[in-house]
Amino acid sequence: EVQLVESGGGLVQPGGSLRLSCAASGFTFSSYTMNWVRQAPGKGLEWISFISSSSSAMYYADSVKGRFTISRDNAQNSLSLQMNSLRAEDTAVYYCVRRIAASGAFDYWGQGTLVTVSS
Amino acid sequence: DIQMTQSPSSLSASVGDTVTITCRASQSIDTYLHWYQQKPGKAPKLLIYGASSLQSGVPSRFSGSGSGTAFTLSISSLQPEDFATYYCQQSFSMTPTTFGQGTKLELK
Secondary structure (H helix, E strand, C coil): CCEEEEECCEEECCCCCEEEEEEEECCCHHHCCEEEEEECCCCCEEEEEEECCCCCCEEECCCCCCCEEEEEECCCCEEEEEECCCCHHHCEEEEEEEECCCCCCEEEECCCEEEEECC | CCCEEEECCEEEECCCCCEEEEEEECCCCCCCEEEEEECCCCCCEEEEECCCEECCCCCCCEEEEEECCEEEEEECCCCHHHCCEEEEEECCCCCCCEECCCEEEEEC
């Protein structure tokens, strides 16, 4: 069974940093591209970052570019998101998501971890 | 960026009804269009990929159609568990991939 389990969310002050992690199991992690998608309270879905299966390519939404860094460890079946210079507008539930290469659809989502940026 | 616009933003229906949700892209996206269902407090769930392919395990009352810029998600014979928010997503442009604003399906 495919499982994606996020951790690392919490309350952080504006300007602070946080590192999210996602533990993957039930599939060959190194064969899939992975993404982070977030959802602000009561709002829609926003894609924020992509990483290729071998970490050769990383992409970011303009809203987080230069502040967030995505990485993965295929040996440990884990995905991470380092978030720096956090702003109030980064407050959201963050989802770790697996992407189907052929279609680009997101077929498995973690349960999400809440990040709250507030003083 | 490719803009995705869903209509309606909300919809009231009864158990047993058939409903249709529309998603329009700001430019042609071929069939790189996917539909998700999200229930409160839960992660989104993939229903339809490639505009019309049913994800494994999803009931056949869900169906999708369209290509280019106009797409529809239809749900026939609504069940109580279908009342949720639905999102479309385009992956024609991978970065950024973009979502519609969502359609909330409520029980009448």
